[in-house]
Amino acid sequence: MNGDKIVNPLRKPAVTQAPLHELVRERWSPRSFAADPVSTADLRTILEAGRWAASTNNSQPWRWIVATKDDPDLYAKALACFAPKNQRWAVTAPALLFSVARMTFEANGKPNAYAWHDCGQALAQMMLQANALGLVVHVAGGIEPDKVRETFATPAGYEVVCGIAIGRQADPDALPEELPAREREARTRKPLEQLAMGRGLGAAGDVFA
Numbered sequence: 001m002n003g004d005k006i007v008n009p010l011r012k013p014a015v016t017q018a019p020l021h022e023l024v025r026e027r028w029s030p031r032s033f034a035a036d037p038v039s040t041a042d043l044r045t046i047l048e049a050g051r052w053a054a055s056t057n058n059s060q061p062w063r064w065i066v067a068t069k070d071d072p073d074l075y076a077k078a079l080a081c082f083a084p085k086n087q088r089w090a091v092t093a094p095a096l097l098f099s100v101a102r103m104t105f106e107a108n109g110k111p112n113a114y115a116w117h118d119c120g121q122a123l124a125q126m127m128l129q130a131n132a133l134g135l136v137v138h139v140a141g142g143i144e145p146d147k148v149r150e151t152f153a154t155p156a157g158y159e160v161v162c163g164i165a166i167g168r169q170a171d172p173d174a175l176p177e178e179l180p181a182r183e184r185e186a187r188t189r190k191p192l193e194q195l196a197m198g199r200g201l202g203a204a205g206d207v208f209a
């Protein structure tokens with residue numbers, strides 16, 4: 001992560017109800033990316049972090065499509081798969097990825113109900129690993145899955161989960177329209193008391209302790 005020397009132009013550390021590892025506390029989803037490329041070595045490290053995620057029965061349903069500005073044609077095709085609103089900021093990211101889930105177990109062909117869950121779990125590890133390298137990540141559900149499928153010849157039995165933008169964080173004011181203000185919005189979360197309960201989810205105000 002940026003570690004002792006935080007170099008990112010805008011930090012939005014979580015206001016926490018319990019102590020957190022710095023990597024988790026500092027992670028957030030900027031939309032402003034600098035022009036510097038993400039090295040192949042860094043991309044490999046990020047993907048390696050995903051590869052080592054836990055998954056149901058070690059099924060490893062995650063697959064990734066990777067496009068960088070080093071290949072302008074491929075990059076343009078990837079960018080075109082983002083929803084127009086997301087393209088406004090995704091275009092600044094030097095690396096665009098798509099997470100794709102294999103929806104059946106390779107061992108027996110049965111449906112894998114955890115495929116998306118495990119892709120998300122891999123992505124969470126990738127985000128933290130990217131932060132540890134001084135990079136930032138913004139995930140986008142606002143993509144056109146059918147376009148991804150067509151453009152990148154995604155086989156039957158796989159579903160496109162989300163887009164992923166990776167790069168170095170840049171000045172929020174480099175973004176167009178309302179995005180600089182959104183970049184500065186506070187990060188909020190529901191209180192832990194509403195999320196974790198000892199007597200079942202219906203028991204309002206139940207603190208598990």
Ligand SMILES: Cc1cc2nc3c(=O)[nH]c(=O)nc-3n(C[C@H](O)[C@H](O)[C@H](O)COP(=O)(O)O)c2cc1C
Pocket residue numbers: 027028029030086138139140141142143162187
């Ligand atoms: C699966 C998923 C889909 C998302 N889709 C979008 C999106 O389409 N556009 C966007 O600007 N942000 C998107 N986000 C970013 C979320 O809005 C962001 O993670 C959330 O507001 C929490 O902010 P934080 O990551 O900075 O803590 C997405 C995040 C995830 C995990």
